[in-house]
Amino acid sequence: xxxxxxxxxxxxxxxxxxxxxxxxxxxxxxxxxxxxxxxxxxxxxxxxxxxxxxxxxxxxxxxxxxxxxxxxxxxxxxxxxxxxxxxxxxxxxxxxxxxxxxxxxxxxxx
Amino acid sequence: xxxxxxxxxxxxxxxxxxxxxxxxxxxxxxxxxxxxxxxxxxxxxxxxxxxxxxxxxxxxxxxxxxxxxxxxxxxxxxxxxxxxxxxxxxxxxxxxxxxxxxxxxxxxxxxxxxxx
Numbered sequence: 001x002x003x004x005x006x007x008x009x010x011x012x013x014x015x016x017x018x019x020x021x022x023x024x025x026x027x028x029x030x031x032x033x034x035x036x037x038x039x040x041x042x043x044x045x046x047x048x049x050x051x052x053x054x055x056x057x058x059x060x061x062x063x064x065x066x067x068x069x070x071x072x073x074x075x076x077x078x079x080x081x082x083x084x085x086x087x088x089x090x091x092x093x094x095x096x097x098x099x100x101x102x103x104x105x106x107x108x109x110x
Numbered sequence: 111x112x113x114x115x116x117x118x119x120x121x122x123x124x125x126x127x128x129x130x131x132x133x134x135x136x137x138x139x140x141x142x143x144x145x146x147x148x149x150x151x152x153x154x155x156x157x158x159x160x161x162x163x164x165x166x167x168x169x170x171x172x173x174x175x176x177x178x179x180x181x182x183x184x185x186x187x188x189x190x191x192x193x194x195x196x197x198x199x200x201x202x203x204x205x206x207x208x209x210x211x212x213x214x215x216x217x218x219x220x221x222x223x224x225x226x
Binding site: 031032034036042043044045046049089093096097098100101102103 | 141143151152153155158160166201211214215217218219220
């Protein structure tokens with residue numbers, strides 16, 4: 001089955017700088033990789049996803065890159081802002097459901 | 111409704127009592143998932159329903175936990191003889207398609223369970 005590892009567990013960056021969170025997966029057949037954001041006390045929400053037929057996808061300040069050969073995908077946030085402070089979860093599919101990473105707590109320092 | 115709805119939002123119960131948590135998925139969503147999230151931790155899969163197929167109960171931590179869903183409607187998660195380690199936020203999610211093939215999972219606001 002699928003195994004997803006996420007790093008780092010905590011990331012602290014200066015406001016305006018970039019943040020990168022990385023996930024590795026084990027199942028080479030996996031073809032869909034979403035990222036969810038969970039603000040303190042709130043529910044997780046999808047912020048961006050990528051399918052295995054592309055290597056990169058961007059949406060304003062966030063982007064996701066996928067390296068199928070190395071079996072890893074990363075979330076990139078540029079020009080970080082206070083509202084980016086949250087826990088971010090990556091996931092990869094296993095049959096009918098998603099296997100979740102352990103989460104990264106992103107702290108934006110003013 | 112506009113989104114996934116869970117009730118109650120908060121529940122405090124005495125150790126040993128039974129509790130029932132409810133999830134109303136988005137209308138038309140065939141897939142429904144229950145997760146447990148302990149404070150500061152990740153998402154722990156509990157159970158999965160897909161239409162009228164037999165549910166995948168492989169994530170349930172003990173036989174004190176059970177869940178039901180009628181067709182593609184409401185689901186209830188029942189915890190019997192609650193223990194303090196059951197204290198957590200219980201999240202429900204639904205999706206139009208299987209989340210593992212690209213169906214976005216929409217989460218409810220969760221039920222915060224505290225066992226005292």
